[in-house]
Amino acid sequence: MSVSVFFDGNDLSDLIGVAEGYNAFDTAEWDNRTQTVGNGNGAVFTGRTHGIKVVPMPFYIKNDVKNKYDKLLKFLNVSEPKKLTFGNVVNRCYYAVPDGKIEFETLGENAGRGKITWIVPSGVSESIETKTVPVQLVNGILTANIDYAGSADAFPVFRVKHNDENGYIGAVSSSGTALELGNRGELDTTKLSEAVTIVDTTTFSEFKQYTGVNPENLRKGNTGTSGIVKEGDTNYWRLNNAGADNGYWHGSSYVFDFPADGTGHVGSKNVYSYFNAVFWAGAMGQTADMQVLFLDSKNQVVMGYDIYKVDTVGNQGVLAMLAGDGKGGVNVLRNEVFTTSHLESQNFFNKPRGDSDIRKNGGNITFYYRGEYPNFYVPELKDIEITKCMINQYQYGDRSGIKLMSYFDFRRLFIVNNDAKYIFDIKNRYEKKSNIVIDNGSAEIFKNGLPKNNELIDGSKFISLKPGQNKIEFYASSWVKSKPTITVEYRERWL
Template identity: 35%
Template structure:
């Protein structure tokens, strides 16, 4: 049975003919920091774990074009831009997040067999468990730890960390009390969420999700606006064009035409947010996340992308957008607006509309 070394989901044993040595050593090494003691020696202040190197030696037997194919296949498998999973056959439950370091070798001086080596750098210096352990009521009291329910309502949780380093658990809690209060206390601090006291009979507001694009991947909830509907933020922007879902989002299919007092052609879609669980439409406090992708493929291209929220009368409440009016260069702007009794622009940030990310 061949020994397997997997890197970035590629089994390197399918490229080479065997591994002759793997140098992992013990741990990653430590750097200790001390400061001079005025009387004798030095005082220890702290230590840290270094990054780690792992070297894999391999052989490649001679076949027609064998050495060439090995060089090309290994070069492709090792070409990563960030640390990737490195897993060894004798320790399959541990993953090292590594990148190739230095120059991989392939000595072809022998006619019968080539030997080579690859060195990986593990920046963190440690491996991580592939598996996730779950402590719950069914396995409480076992090797993972203990959950104890107390008469006053609080719960004690003792987690056994079987690893060599600190670990940070993910805690899932289902609250059975109406006040929505949760407090988690540990050795190094505490966190509280919700209200400790709430008089019976009063309904406390709660957060609800009104719309997720993950359940509407082609944006079918968004409909074309009725003909003649003005842009709520700026009626200089025409809306009789067509937006259509294409592959990964809404894109401009037909730019439409502009009226006598308009300057930019385009389209607009609208969705009415659904009512909450109480049947109420319109929240006093809400937030919304959209991804706007604005990419000018040539200098001087212009365009407008907007996300706007309106009231029942299609009057602007608030919104934001990407504006590129630069007809020579590549400067664009993120802008935000509010409506109501005092419509105005409340934010403007410049960025370059290239293939980077403007936050």
């Protein structure tokens, strides 16, 4: 017979010729399993397997028998199955090893004959060529439709190239087998909270003029203006025009609107603010009112300070700690009377000092006064969010000139949103441009060339192709913006 033979990359045809009796087409032996049930006749079929494939190959050697025989045995001396091909079996190979004794007899110096018995442990032949099927998007699902022409199951290789971050890979075959990697519930982003300083100012340029009603007291007029006056290197936010005389408190109002956090939300239940202010009378009988108010989205007072002096004769001022009632009303939680002189022992809003703060933590409102932190629990405010800060400066009626307080100025103010949300980008396990190889034949998984079988989700099974039509659907994390590029590679196998 004129049949070429290659084994482990070596052309055996240079050494031997294939003789009569060679047969590469016998199948492996089938092993049918049955089980008798009770006392009934016959048996129940429980399954079927096949054993190894045996390929008998009688051969002969012509000329230079000794050297050719020695070289032949050298090529056959392998420690594991190697690729075996025959010229009459087109585009197929076997992974085989010689088995048993190599029977050989010489027929003189220039001829000999013998027999090699090849065994194929897998029991099948395989295609030499690898077929590649690109996975297509069908009705929104990555799908591979494969018309498999082999007679034995094939074990494909899935190659996954990520075009975006991803946390999960799933593959489901039409035969019902499912394989999953990663984490079905892995998120791409999550919302986290952090304390964010949303304004820190000495110029108050972030505050915009407001001419509407004062939510603490509707009678107070807001038609005036304030601006920066510098004393040395320090800015003083000062009333420079008290506006129209309404016979009551009138002056300026400015509002800072809270910016949206990283999720687009405006407002917070948990806010801290520090401010530095001067409230100091340079003469007896001066009057003024300055306010720091924190408002909700309805322009209702949530908390604040009202520092005022209505004493038109002496030097007595009042610090009022305010909180809203959740319905638009305002309650005074505590009043502190102090002397508006230059002495630190009498006035902690004198020029050298003036530090104060206020905090909302849910329903707890905490103020500052002379080294103490009075705290009040206002349950109505527990879930109320602050969305803006208002600063007001007023004079009473027609009391102008020397009758206006010498200093009732802001020098610095900052606000911290203690519950600012932001979107945190999770670094997912399958980053963009990462490559995953799933070898269903060897049951091995690689990410960027490194073994990753620990990524398998419990219950997964490697997928095989069945003779005939096969459909495999692939899934990624639901939030993936650009689905991965996937190919299916396989070699056909025959019994």
